Amino acid sequence: MPLYLTLLHEALGTAFSATAPLILALVLVGLITSVVQGALQIEDATFALLPKTLALILLTLTGGFGALNMFETLAALFITHAPELVRQAWY
Numbered sequence: 001m002p003l004y005l006t007l008l009h010e011a012l013g014t015a016f017s018a019t020a021p022l023i024l025a026l027v028l029v030g031l032i033t034s035v036v037q038g039a040l041q042i043e044d045a046t047f048a049l050l051p052k053t054l055a056l057i058l059l060t061l062t063g064g065f066g067a068l069n070m071f072e073t074l075a076a077l078f079i080t081h082a083p084e085l086v087r088q089a090w091y
Contacts, residue, residue: 003084007077014074018067022059029055 033051036042063069 003081003088007081007085010077011074014070018064018070021065022056022067025059025065026052026055 029051030048033048037047059065
């Protein structure tokens with residue numbers, strides 16, 4: 001398999017691995033918020049949006065389950081393979 005396809009596969013896998021826990025956490029917060037809204041019959045749109053926004057800010061500030069480390073590793077992989085990518089045939 002050509003190197004560029006290997007790196008593309010690695011990039012897509014890293015993107016999925018880094019964002020899936022974040023999306024699942026936000027879905028969980030959204031479900032909990034909707035259950036509370038339904039139980040208390042709250043119809044305020046701000047109540048639905050605020051917990052998800054705060055959860056996203058908190059996840060972003062804490063590094064999002066290691067997402068920053070995953071992207072850093074991917075960047076290092078691309079940088080170390082850059083000379084090989086330049087010299088290889090792209091057909």
